[in-house]
Amino acid sequence: MTAVLAALITVFCLVRIRGPQPLFYFSYRLGLVFNEIPHVALYGLAASTTLAFVEGDIATAADWAAVALAAVSAAGLVVVARRGIRTAPLVRRALDEALGEGSSTRRRPPLARILLRPFFRRRGDVKRVRNLSYGDAGRRNLLDVYHHRSRPEGGPVLIHFHGGHFDQGRKDTQSLPMLYRFASKGWVCISANYRLQPAFSYPDHLIDAKKVIAWAREHAKTYGADPEAGVFITGSSAGGHMASLAALTPNDPAYQPGFEEVDTSVTAAIALNGYLGVYFDGDPTTDPTKLARPDAPPFLIAHGDLDELVPIENPKALVTALRSVSTSPVVYVELPGGHHAFDLFHSFRFEALIDGIEDFTAWVRERNRTT
Structure with missing residues (x-):
């Protein structure tokens, strides 16, 4: 049974399934x-197979067939793992191509965290303040709010919006490895809920995103941030769509009812496995590709080439639209x-991408300091 389950897991990881619901x-x-963490399946497969041999359970042709299936599955899981490990050089190449040679930094992956504690996102030096209105x-x-326990002053702000169609x-489910990593480096990170369908619809989501930016500009200093050091916005899946719309509609009073005078511009935007096209009743104002503008902030867009929910052509369209008009760089990492939602655990793939996001934000902040 373990071998069959491992085989199914391997197929589901290697192939984008488009079958019955x-x-x-x-x-x-x-x-x-x-x-993201195929080594966990490998641990289970190796343990169950070893136990079967130790207990003398491998006797019949069917038993040996299960062993063969386990071996093939293990080989497939190694392929899955190698794909994740390949992310790091690709991220560095994307950064160097978009920002200039030397923009990326080679780092060692946190092997203990990835291999032994992929599910544990918390860090001892980071405090989470929950449920602020x-x-x-x-x-x-x-x-x-996630902030370093020592509350160093002058840190930039990173705002994240969750996905979920x-x-x-x-707010406490996605991109947590990134939020904790940045908070441990002195950033003040914010992860927010927002109003959802069917009770609410466009532009309520975007208005909420603007309210979060406004809140950060007013209150983040309490936790050690300095919005002048940068306000970066990011999101996963639908949250990536929200982050992109917010970044491309700075200070638009139509999306700031009652707080029209607040600065809701952002320093840069980061979209992770995002749906980045029109989403509400064909309304072009919900399509980031139609909102690309010369003064758009820098963007980093990352998407899996086997994403089951959002075809790769979707984010590529926004990359093309931005690069055709924007004077700011656009980093695209394929x-x-x-797959979709690659930002849940400490994995080789997501840790390498977080490294790249660190380099991207450092480049943007340095450019802003010198211009």
């Missing part, structure tokens, strides 16, 4: 986890073997 859902959920929509207008999701 139950099969798609099952494959998506398994791939969501094991495509930024609006009047109850729990959907709550945010969490605009009708589900919450992740080999990456």
Whole structure:
């Protein structure tokens, strides 16, 4: 049974499944986890196979067939792991191509964290302040703040919005390895809920994003931030769409009812596995590609080439639109073997991408200091 499950996991990681809904859902959920941390499946496979040999359970032809299946699955999981490990040089290449040679930094991956503690996102030097209100929509207008326990002054701000198709999701689920890493480096990180469909729709999501930016500019100093050092916005999946729209509509009073005078511009935007096209009733104002502008901030867009929910052509369209008009750089990272929601765990893929995001934000901040 273990060998069969491992074989299914391997197939779901290596191949983008487009089958009946139950099969798609099952494959998506398994791939969501094991495509990022295939070594966990390898641990289980190795342990169960070893135990079977030790207990003398390998006797029949069927038993040996299971061993062969386990060996093939293990080889496939090694391929999955190698795809993740290949992310680091590709991220560095994308940064150097978009920002100039030498913009990226080679780092050693945190092997102990990836191999032994991929599920544990917390860090001892980071404090999380939960459920601060930024609006009047109850729990959907709550945010969490992550900051270094020593509260060093002058840190930049990183705002994150969760995914969930605009009708589900919450603030404490996605990109946590990135939020904790940046907070441990002295950033003040914010992860926010926002109003969801069907009770709310466009432009309510975008208005909430602007409210979070306004809240950060007013309150982040309490936690050690200096918005003048930079306000960066990011999001996963639908949150990537929100981050992109917010970045491309700075200070637009149509999306700032009651706080029209607040500066809601951002220093740069980062979209992770984002849906970046039109999403509401064909309304072009919900399509980031139609909002590309010469003064757009720098963008970093990262997407898996095996994303089950958002085809790779979708983010590429925004990359093309931005590069055709914007005077700011656009970094595009296509992740080999990456599925949707690659930002949940400490994996080779996501840790390498976080390294790249660190380099990207450092480059943007240095450019702003010198211009």
